Amino acid sequence: MRIELSGTGRRFNQDWIFRRADLSFTSGEAYALTGPNGSGKSTLLQVIGGLMQPSEGKVTYHQDDKTVAPESIFQHVALAAPYLEVIEEFTATEFLEFHRRFKPLRAGRSVQEIVDRIGLAGAAHKQIRQYSSGMKQRVKLAQAFYSDTPVLLLDEPTSNLDATGIQLYKDLVAEEGAGRLLIVCSNDPVEYEFCNTVLSVMDYKPATTRR
Numbered sequence: 001m002r003i004e005l006s007g008t009g010r011r012f013n014q015d016w017i018f019r020r021a022d023l024s025f026t027s028g029e030a031y032a033l034t035g036p037n038g039s040g041k042s043t044l045l046q047v048i049g050g051l052m053q054p055s056e057g058k059v060t061y062h063q064d065d066k067t068v069a070p071e072s073i074f075q076h077v078a079l080a081a082p083y084l085e086v087i088e089e090f091t092a093t094e095f096l097e098f099h100r101r102f103k104p105l106r107a108g109r110s111v112q113e114i115v116d117r118i119g120l121a122g123a124a125h126k127q128i129r130q131y132s133s134g135m136k137q138r139v140k141l142a143q144a145f146y147s148d149t150p151v152l153l154l155d156e157p158t159s160n161l162d163a164t165g166i167q168l169y170k171d172l173v174a175e176e177g178a179g180r181l182l183i184v185c186s187n188d189p190v191e192y193e194f195c196n197t198v199l200s201v202m203d204y205k206p207a208t209t210r211r
């Protein structure tokens with residue numbers, strides 16, 4: 001999988017968040033998107049992931065030298081992010097079972113095994129609404145890491161995680177990240193120490209943000 005941005009920009013109303021981004025992302029590589037709070041990391045990540053339309057330029061996905069149809073891009077992408085909600089009425093088991101109907105699990109993985117792996121076996125019968133913020137974050141990470149997609153997008157992946165949770169995140173990167181295209185949005189080097197390319201959204205700021 002290869003993702004190409006050409007002349008890509010996004011604005012909200014009259015304010016440009018980033019402009020003229022010419023970027024290429026390739027499977028088997030891990031990228032970090034950095035920048036201060038409010039600089040546009042999450043916006044850029046959502047544009048890369050096809051969750052938000054660019055205001056100018058293009059985002060294209062290429063697989064085996066064929067261009068992926070824009071309406072199919074979502075099938076190739078898994079995202080964990082603070083702004084993505086989980087269905088709180090479900091237990092973790094129910095939520096992962098529900099999600100796999102739309103995005104299959106990676107080969108050989110079962111929901112039971114995943115719940116155990118993320119340390120929630122003892123809470124598997126509880127509704128997610130009763131989970132702590134760190135437990136919810138583990139569910140979000142599991143949903144993304146264990147989806148059978150070539151592209152894995154992680155926005156602030158260790159939000160609300162304790163030391164054990166941060167280690168779990170690192171282990172998931174090692175276990176489930178190999179060969180995929182990873183992009184991590186973060187200001188914390190702990191979250192992106194494995195990334196071979198570190199990009200700053202500040203490099204794509206126009207001289208003036210208004211036009």
Ligand SMILES: Nc1ncnc2c1ncn2[C@@H]1O[C@H](COP(=O)(O)OP(=O)(O)OP(=O)(O)O)[C@@H](O)[C@H]1O
Pocket residue numbers: 012017035036037038039040041042043044
């Ligand atoms: N839906 C929206 N409508 C208007 N402005 C928005 C919207 N979403 C984001 N913004 C603005 O775009 C800018 C970039 O926000 P974004 O969330 O991408 O930054 P970020 O670098 O990820 O921040 P943080 O590090 O705090 O998570 C901010 O000024 C924000 O207020």
